[in-house]
Every structure is written in structure tokens, then in C-alpha cells.
Amino acid sequence: MSDIDLTPSAGADVGSPATEAARPTLSGPPQRGGVKAFLPRLTGKLAVGLFLTIGISLFAIIAPYVTQDPRNYDSDRFLPPSGAHLLGTNNLGADVLAQLAEGAAGSLMVGLVTGGIAIFLSLVFGIIAGYIGGWTDEVLSLITSIMLVIPGLPLIIVIAAYLESRSLIVIAIILGLTSWAGPAIVLRTQARSLRNRDYVAAARVAGERPHRIILVEILPNLLPLLAAQFLGAFIAAILAEAGLSFLGLGPSGSLTWGVMLNQAMAHNAFQVGAWWWFVPPGLLIALFGCGLSLINFSIDEIINPKLRNAPAAVKSVRKARKAGAEVASSATPKEA
Amino acid sequence: MTGSLEVRDLTxxxxxxxxLKSSHLRAADSVSFTLEPGKTIALVGESGSGKSTVARMIAKLETPTSGQILLDGEDSATHGRGLREYRNNVQMVFQDPFASLNPFHSIAHHLERPLRIHGQAKTSDELRAKTLELLERVNLLPAESYAERRPHELSGGQRQRVAIARALAPGARFLIADEPVSMLDVSIRLGVLNLLARLQREENLGVLYITHDLATARHxxxxILVMFRGKVVERGPSDEVILNPQHDYTKLLLSAAPEPTNQGKLRREVREELASGVGPGDRFGTSGL
Known part of the structure; x- marks a missing residue:
């Protein structure tokens, strides 16, 4: 190769400004790198999400030690909230707050285990099928498709009915084994798209091994999807567990939010007007889902950095419009 | 160091x-050439002529249907340690700098991985020093500042410099540059090409320069190898090919290049062609070739 000289007098001075174009310039301080880059930035959304999720999780961990015995039936029935019973009592005279605390631990445990199993299986089946392709893809996709068309709830009912004693863990494992197929199909499609990106090809040319390409180059770009799916599996597990409990196939002898809702419904809490029995578990399910979604939005911003600037851009447009309106309304714009 | 990268009857x-029907498309047909250190071969042709397929086969991203890729006279491996050894010597710069860097990772990550994989650096201090040195060599200064950035903070030209640095990291002797400047602004193309030329001289690299731009190919x-529908239809020293084209397709390519004296002429020709009602099938005059 030989340099093209735009200016004949510049000669062959390699690296001079004339031949090698102006040196690229940078603006602004570098954004964070290293381990910190993996963590979302603390925004209002993330703060609220973390507050809700951590708050409810702490409630599930700590409250059972502080509250009364959830299976002490000495108090009167259907007592409204008072100093002695902060959330009143249920049809048997048990303290609702104590039941809520123990139910939180049970529900979150089912959600976590189910979400974990579902995500792990969907990762194995989805990403390996999508990245490797060929016969591996055919076999793994076939298994995924079979799992997808098996109706979930009836299968769970059959399995749950077959098992004589059902602990929370068993329920969680059954739910996990029946809920991974949908996410796996989405992940497979996404992995198929990502494997054709140039940066994956570049990693292969650089000599990266397949497992590292999957884990380091492809997986981080799937994080928001995984987070969304984990969230979905989490919430779906809590609801499915409530559904099983409603049919009398829930965990035997354990308390969860689902069991509480089921008991409240079975014992006419709504007709009696005992809102303190069914509102708290329902509200906690909703708030927990809300908190996880807000965290999910923040994870989205790490993966797609363009989203970080979106709120600022909207704000500046709003500011400019306001300034424009002020200029139009008064001849001398005021200092804000 | 002497040696060569030889491509023999690559198909x-x-x-x-x-x-239910399936047919075969021959993207590359018996392509042969030999790349030597310090030499540049340009592969020119229109879109879909098989240039990039040849590049991807040499980079071992596609498996050739037939033919051989020989490094220093020996058939190259397709997997395992042999492939790693091959990649030590042959690297590639991709066409689109916006797609070839992982948006999730910092610039430093993109350079550290090849350095580590190919044993160019053992300790993390050494790794850091080599990364910064690479960034300095592709004129990204201050290097410390660039190392911590993510691809989305850089312009197209800056990203392509990072991609070039990544290709140099394993200490390759042969570089496949697949249209390295076609996605960049015209104003920064020359800078990137001159950078490639300088690095080639410094390292005595053998470069396969894939392009559709005859002017830069000549310079x-x-x-120059001219590819048309998978076949090499003309080859020779670059001035020879440009000044004295033999094949009809090469002549057509040359006539399509803008020339100041022709200003306005092409537009007139297109208008006449449209007025005469020649179908779009032969817009580029290649159907008879």
C-alpha cells in the first residue's frame, strides 16, 4: 500500500496531520467500565423498584420472627385491624399479619425456585439450540415444542394429585419444569439472530471458544430478556401456586399468599367485609411484581445505553418548548 | 519473516x-491467489460477486465446499489448536464497525481478549500496557480514555480503528480487510486507509483489501483481482488492470467510475435509457456477460 497525498508538498511524512486526517476527538468523561458497568445506574425507577422488592423480601425474612404465631387460634374471629392485631384476624382467629409474613416467605421461595429452574432450562435449550444450530437445534427444538404443547395446568394437577405429600419445593420444581418452554423459544430465536452479528463473528476470528462466546458475548445482550422472563416466571409461579392451592393441590401444611387468598375466598371474607384478610396478600403480589418490573427497566438501560439519555432528551425538549412559550408570551424572557 | 497465505481453487x-425445491448458488468459483507479506491484493467486484464469501472462508467463518487454504505451504486446520495457530497469523477487519464491536463491552475488552487468547500478554499489567499500546498505534489518543469507553461513545472511524487494533492484537501476519471503509464517511476514509497502509509497512503485513472502489484499489x-459472479475474471498488477482492462466486466466497472470530464453525461445517459424503455433487468449492462 502507499499513502495518497492530498497535498503534493506534504511528502511521505506518515502520520502527519495532512496524510492521516485529523486525530479523532472525544467529548465528555468516559462512562463507567469494569464491574460497575454491569450494575444499573441508580435512578428514580430503580430506587422505587429496589425499595419495593427488598422491602417485601426483608418482610418475608424478618417478619416471621417478630410477629405472633400464625397458627394460634385463640383470638376472636374476624377482628378488624387494631393494636393487638395490626391486620386483624381471620375466620379461625389467627393473626393475619403473622400469616402474611409466613406466606411471603413461602410465595417468594416458590417464585425464586420456579424462576430459577425455568430460566436455567430455557437458557440450556434456547441458547444452545440457537447458537449451535444443525442437529442439536433440531433435537432441542423438538423437546421444547413438545413441552410447549403439553397443557401446563392439567399436567401440574395430574402430577400434584399423584404425589401424596407435596412440600413447597416439590410444587416449585413442578412449576419450573412446566414453564420453561415458552421462554426457550424466544431465547432460541434471539440467539439465532445474535449469532449472526458481526461481533460474534469477530470473536470467533479472535479465537474465542464457543462457551465463552455464548457466556460473554451473547448472554449479556440477552440480560433484559432474561430478566423479563425471570420476572414473568416468578409472577406466574406465584399465581400458579395460588391456583393449585385453590384446587386443594397446593403445598400441604404450608402457608403462602395464594393459600391465604384461597382461604379468604373459601370462607366468604369478601361477603363478611373482612378486607384486611384478602387485600394485603393481593396488594403484596401486585407491589412485588411492580418492583421487579421497575428493576427490569433499569437493567434495560445497561444493555441499551440509548435509553439512558431518553429521559434527559424528553426533559430538554420540554424545557425548550417552555422557553419558547415564554419568549412568545413576553418580550423579555425571564431567568429561570 | 517469509511465508505466504495461499488460496487454491476455493469454491x-x-x-x-x-x-420443497432446493438449488445451489455458487458464491465463489475456483478462486486462487497467493498473499505475500508486505504485499496488498485488492479484490474488487460488485455486490454479490463473492468477495465477502472469499473473505469469510479465509477467516474460517465459512467452510469451503472445495479447495484449500494454505498457510506457509501447509494446509490450514479447521478446528482445535491448529485453527488457533492459524488465527494467530490471519485476522480480519469487518465491514461494519457499528456491528463488529459488542455494545456490551468496553473497548479494552475487545483488545484484551485476543491478546490473552493468543498469549501476547500474561499478567494484567502487561495486558493493560499492550492494550494502550495498540490504541496508540491506531492513533486513538489519549489511550487510557478510549480504553474505558463503550463502542456507542465512538464515531464510525474511531470504531474501525478499534477493529483494526483488535485484528493486530494477536500479532497476525495477514490481514483480511473486508470493505473496511465502505461504511465510513467519505471524509475519514482516507485517514483509515492511510492508517492501514502505515501499519502494513511497519509490520510487513500481507493485506487482502476487498473493495468496490477501483480508485483506492489502484492506489x-x-x-488487483476482479471478481464477477464468483469467478475471478481478470487479474494483474493494479496499474495494468486499471489502465489496460481486458475483460468486458472490468471495462464496465471502470466506465461506471465517476470522472470529472463526464459530468452530466451519465445523467443524460440514464434519462435516455429510461426514455427508450430498456427494462431494469439490464440497467447495469451485465446480463450479456
């Missing part, structure tokens, strides 16, 4: 499925 067929390369 690639793609299977095209259309419903930057010693030999």
Missing part, C-alpha cells in the same frame, strides 16, 4: 431452499 456453494494495492 463455495450455498444451498437455497425454495419450498493501495500491488495486484
Amino acid at each position: 463455495k456453494d450455498f444451498k437455497i431452499r425454495k419450498g 493501495f494495492s500491488d495486484e
Whole structure:
């Protein structure tokens, strides 16, 4: 190769400004790198999400030690909230707050285990099928498709009915084994798209091994999807567990939010007007889902950095419009 | 260091499925050439002529249907330690700098991985020093500041410099540059090409420069290969090919290049062609070739 000289007098001075174009310039301080880059930035959304999720999780961990015995039936029935019973009592005279605390631990445990199993299986089946392709893809996709068309709830009912004693863990494992197929199909499609990106090809040319390409180059770009799916599996597990409990196939002898809702419904809490029995578990399910979604939005911003600037851009447009309106309304714009 | 990267009768067929019928598309047909250190071969041709397929086969991203890729006279491996050894010597710069860097990772990550994989650096201090040195060599200064950035903070030209640095990281002797400047602004193309030329001189690299731009092909390369529908239809020293084209397709390519004296003429020709009602099938005059 030989340099093209735009200016004949510049000669062959390699690296001079004339031949090698102006040196690229940078603006602004570098954004964070290293381990910190993996963590979302603390925004209002993330703060609220973390507050809700951590708050409810702490409630599930700590409250059972502080509250009364959830299976002490000495108090009167259907007592409204008072100093002695902060959330009143249920049809048997048990303290609702104590039941809520123990139910939180049970529900979150089912959600976590189910979400974990579902995500792990969907990762194995989805990403390996999508990245490797060929016969591996055919076999793994076939298994995924079979799992997808098996109706979930009836299968769970059959399995749950077959098992004589059902602990929370068993329920969680059954739910996990029946809920991974949908996410796996989405992940497979996404992995198929990502494997054709140039940066994956570049990693292969650089000599990266397949497992590292999957884990380091492809997986981080799937994080928001995984987070969304984990969230979905989490919430779906809590609801499915409530559904099983409603049919009398829930965990035997354990308390969860689902069991509480089921008991409240079975014992006419709504007709009696005992809102303190069914509102708290329902509200906690909703708030927990809300908190996880807000965290999910923040994870989205790490993966797609363009989203970080979106709120600022909207704000500046709003500011400019306001300034424009002020200029139009008064001849001398005021200092804000 | 002497040696060569030789491509012998490289052929690639793609299977095209259309419903139940399947047909074969020959993307590259018996392509042969020898790349030597310090020399540049330009591969020119229109879109779809098989240039990139040849590049991807040499980079071992596609498996050739038939033919051989020989490094220093020996057949190259397709997997395992042999492939790693091959990649030590042959690297590639991709066309689109916006797609070839992982948006999730910092610039430093993109350079550290090849350095580590190919044993160029053992300790993390050494790794850091080599990364910064690479960034300095592609004129990204201050290097410390660039190392911590993510690809989205850089312009197209800056990203392509990072991609070039990544290709240099394993200490390669042969570089495949697949249209390295076609996605960049015209104003920064020359800078990137001159950078490639400088690095080539410093390292005595053998470069396969893939392009559709005949002007830069002539200036930057010693030999030009013209590809048309998978076949090499003309080859020779670059001035020879440009000044004295033999094949009809090469003549057509040259006539399509803008020339100041022709200003306005092409537009007139297009208008006449449209007025005369010649179908779009022969817009580029290649159907008779």
C-alpha cells in the first residue's frame, strides 16, 4: 500500500496531520467500565423498584420472627385491624399479619425456585439450540415444542394429585419444569439472530471458544430478556401456586399468599367485609411484581445505553418548548 | 519473516431452499491467489460477486465446499489448536464497525481478549500496557480514555480503528480487510486507509483489501483481482488492470467510475435509457456477460 497525498508538498511524512486526517476527538468523561458497568445506574425507577422488592423480601425474612404465631387460634374471629392485631384476624382467629409474613416467605421461595429452574432450562435449550444450530437445534427444538404443547395446568394437577405429600419445593420444581418452554423459544430465536452479528463473528476470528462466546458475548445482550422472563416466571409461579392451592393441590401444611387468598375466598371474607384478610396478600403480589418490573427497566438501560439519555432528551425538549412559550408570551424572557 | 497465505481453487456453494425445491448458488468459483507479506491484493467486484464469501472462508467463518487454504505451504486446520495457530497469523477487519464491536463491552475488552487468547500478554499489567499500546498505534489518543469507553461513545472511524487494533492484537501476519471503509464517511476514509497502509509497512503485513472502489484499489494495492459472479475474471498488477482492462466486466466497472470530464453525461445517459424503455433487468449492462 502507499499513502495518497492530498497535498503534493506534504511528502511521505506518515502520520502527519495532512496524510492521516485529523486525530479523532472525544467529548465528555468516559462512562463507567469494569464491574460497575454491569450494575444499573441508580435512578428514580430503580430506587422505587429496589425499595419495593427488598422491602417485601426483608418482610418475608424478618417478619416471621417478630410477629405472633400464625397458627394460634385463640383470638376472636374476624377482628378488624387494631393494636393487638395490626391486620386483624381471620375466620379461625389467627393473626393475619403473622400469616402474611409466613406466606411471603413461602410465595417468594416458590417464585425464586420456579424462576430459577425455568430460566436455567430455557437458557440450556434456547441458547444452545440457537447458537449451535444443525442437529442439536433440531433435537432441542423438538423437546421444547413438545413441552410447549403439553397443557401446563392439567399436567401440574395430574402430577400434584399423584404425589401424596407435596412440600413447597416439590410444587416449585413442578412449576419450573412446566414453564420453561415458552421462554426457550424466544431465547432460541434471539440467539439465532445474535449469532449472526458481526461481533460474534469477530470473536470467533479472535479465537474465542464457543462457551465463552455464548457466556460473554451473547448472554449479556440477552440480560433484559432474561430478566423479563425471570420476572414473568416468578409472577406466574406465584399465581400458579395460588391456583393449585385453590384446587386443594397446593403445598400441604404450608402457608403462602395464594393459600391465604384461597382461604379468604373459601370462607366468604369478601361477603363478611373482612378486607384486611384478602387485600394485603393481593396488594403484596401486585407491589412485588411492580418492583421487579421497575428493576427490569433499569437493567434495560445497561444493555441499551440509548435509553439512558431518553429521559434527559424528553426533559430538554420540554424545557425548550417552555422557553419558547415564554419568549412568545413576553418580550423579555425571564431567568429561570 | 517469509511465508505466504495461499488460496487454491476455493469454491463455495450455498444451498437455497425454495419450498420443497432446493438449488445451489455458487458464491465463489475456483478462486486462487497467493498473499505475500508486505504485499496488498485488492479484490474488487460488485455486490454479490463473492468477495465477502472469499473473505469469510479465509477467516474460517465459512467452510469451503472445495479447495484449500494454505498457510506457509501447509494446509490450514479447521478446528482445535491448529485453527488457533492459524488465527494467530490471519485476522480480519469487518465491514461494519457499528456491528463488529459488542455494545456490551468496553473497548479494552475487545483488545484484551485476543491478546490473552493468543498469549501476547500474561499478567494484567502487561495486558493493560499492550492494550494502550495498540490504541496508540491506531492513533486513538489519549489511550487510557478510549480504553474505558463503550463502542456507542465512538464515531464510525474511531470504531474501525478499534477493529483494526483488535485484528493486530494477536500479532497476525495477514490481514483480511473486508470493505473496511465502505461504511465510513467519505471524509475519514482516507485517514483509515492511510492508517492501514502505515501499519502494513511497519509490520510487513500481507493485506487482502476487498473493495468496490477501483480508485483506492489502484492506489493501495500491488495486484488487483476482479471478481464477477464468483469467478475471478481478470487479474494483474493494479496499474495494468486499471489502465489496460481486458475483460468486458472490468471495462464496465471502470466506465461506471465517476470522472470529472463526464459530468452530466451519465445523467443524460440514464434519462435516455429510461426514455427508450430498456427494462431494469439490464440497467447495469451485465446480463450479456
